[in-house]
Amino acid sequence: MTGGAVAAVDLGATSGRVMIGRVDAAAGTLALEQVARFPNGGVRLASGLHWDLTALHAHALRGLADAVRTEPDIASVGIDSWAVDYTLLRGDRMLGEPFHYRDERTERGVEAVHATVPFIELYRRNGLQFLPFNTLYQLAAEGDALDLADALLLVPDALAFQLTGARVAERTNASTTGLVSVADGTWDTGLMDTLGYDRTLFGELVDPGAPLGALRPAMAREVGAALEVVAVGSHDTASAVVAVPMTDPSTAAYISCGTWGLVGLELEHAVTSDAAREANFTNEGGVDGRVRFLHNVMGLWLLSESVRQWERETGQAIDLPTLLADAGEVPASSVAVFDANDPRFMAPGDLPARIAEWYREHDLPVPSTRAAFARAIVESLAEAFADAVRDAARLAGRDLETIHIVGGGSLNRLLCQRTADRAGLPVLAGPVEATAIGNVLVQARAQGWFGADASLEQLRTLVASAYAPRRFTPQR
């Protein structure tokens, strides 16, 4: 058999969805059908900002039931989400909803971890850029919950556990915890011991493509079929990179642009030089043991959180396409670029006020209209993207010819064009649903539809023909 249908549960920071992916490798066809979409976001509880994992689980179950009704022959299910966040378990019980990576508690954890293991040493061991919410910092802020727990599962693994009972740690996402060795991709038990994290909390590492088991009988009854769950690149960015239609990864950079802009290269080997550490580049685990050498840029969060604030202030909905069209009319030369990566922009709340504060501190004019604000955000993101592409090329010793932009940001034409202009390289935009496509393709390969040992390049050839990218040529 060279084809069939699978289901992808794809959870983003602002929404989740269940998609059916239909693949025929021999015929060269690939199509996605969205069967469910549901909102996601932080929930404030007495203990801080959390995710509502229980609600996500309920939505996933309902979405899978819709998928089975639409397509009774679904061969498997794959789950992906954002990285680093986790739930603690005692037996089968969840010890509370996972903390959100934008919760402020992580600051305490950073100090505690660095007092024991300095960042230079951490980078040597795990190859990760400094992000204050990396799992190993969050764990240092947990307190006694850690003593009660007997297992820790990252968000997609936690959902797979609810569905099947499997307690595993998918390797691409595990690489974002800071507790996996960059040298060999296994748990760094020495580091766990040093930081006082019980090594038995962490599940067996599995690779994308590994079978995780069938739905528990009670779940199968709700869904209407005993679907098989298969591990995919469960870190959403790992799945997105699978679906970047690069013909030659040695001359292409990618930007997976959604809430975050993940900007970097796919490498065969990690780069953990002093220069890479100083530029804050990460070496996350990719599918097939490849390295996602990239930097986190703040991403469309800057725009969506600003829009949320304006909507809160006025009580009126803002139409994003209209705002972006107006932003396109504002001359680029009339707005100053701000540092999109300034950590003050990380927390939820009044972002326009914080951007204005940044301008005032730097003696630069504050944009005077919402359209000008939106233009400044787009210009500042494009500049940060271009900088990160240049850094990645320099640090990895690559000559780049193209930049691929995938994810929601690939629909933002102004952002794609300005990134091309500022980087001086053509941008190839799309597919918008890269994460779900990567999820689907890793399952399709595990089903054997591509033949044994199909490479990522073979999967990407199919992406490029099913979703021809839109080209943006640099204008200056």
Ligand code: LFR
């Ligand atoms: C993107 C992403 C990034 C990760 C951030 C937090 O959705 O997964 O790769 O750094 O979210 O988990």
